[in-house]
Amino acid sequence: MQILDWEDWGRAPAGFDCAMLYAYSLLQPDTAARVRAAFPVLGSPDALAAGATVCAMLLQTVDRGDNLVLADGLGTWAADLRRRSPSS
Template identity: 75%
Template sequence: MGRRLDAQHAFGDLDGHQPALLAVHDAVDDGIAYRAELSVRVDEPVLSDEPILQHDLQPPDSWWNDLAGTLAKVTAVDTDRVAVRQQYMERAIPEFVGIPAPAVSCWTTAHADVHWANLTAPLRLLDWEAWGRAPEGFDAATLYAYSLHQPDTAARVRTAFPVLGSPAGLAAEATVCAQLLQTVARGDNLVLEEHLRNWSGELRHR
């Protein structure tokens, strides 16, 4: 069963904030399996053409409340799917952030790809292929990371998700920071490099 179909079964439409999956068709041709999925049409444009926010964006408080409430419902769903592995944290965080992997106080379910190209206003949360278990605060830390190029929006993310900056959120923040610094090392997301290095310095001091 695919992650998108699993997400539909696990979360439903999240009060309309997850586009409903209407139909799934599986086929096999020459030993290769194919799957076609039909979802409800989303008329609202995404808030950014790319994951990294390139312009200041300040949705209304109602939008932030919807996002926080939707992600809280996601965390409450039990699953054996894995989005972040402890082994990755133990390897990547020391290498890219420069601290031992923080202990995870709570593993929760995460969408695991919350960035500005997967969000609309009114709120729809798109692209559910990566969802699974992750350290508490992982979705908030991901959105914060992709907001770092726009400090005012990044500050608003912190206001909406007080887990950021708390002891409970340290493991998630260090994981996301390591993930993106790893992409920088490969030549991607270079616009975030300075912001990520500043963030990793803050994490080391915590």
Template identity: 70%
Template sequence: MGHGPGGFDAATLYAYSLLQRDTAARVRVAFPVLGSSAGLAAEATVCAQLLQTVARGDNLVLEGSLRNRAEELRRR
């Protein structure tokens, strides 16, 4: 077991697949934990971590998708 919240690995895979809608949808189906409270917390954590990398100049291509997903999570 890792030290991150439940669903952290699935949330990471999902975040990196956001640019490919079909793949992102398949990840959500394959890992139903993403729809749970723990999964939503994991997604928020991953979005925050990846947005920090964007601020350092990495993962720039994901910025818009990450910000959109973070906003969706914030509204929940």
């Protein structure tokens, strides 16, 4: 038996699925910390693009009126990602 994940089908930056899981765990800080601990790729420079991609995608849904409960957590995460960006 195999499971295929068809959501957002295609090539994604390293850590994309981990970043998506982290984003949806932001409402529960203890869970978010456990996700980050379980997936150390989230703290790596390689996963910076994945985090930025996921954060931008979900912030767009907030702008459309969806996922409003995630808005504050995503804003905080976006600021952290900007601080970690090599271009900052």
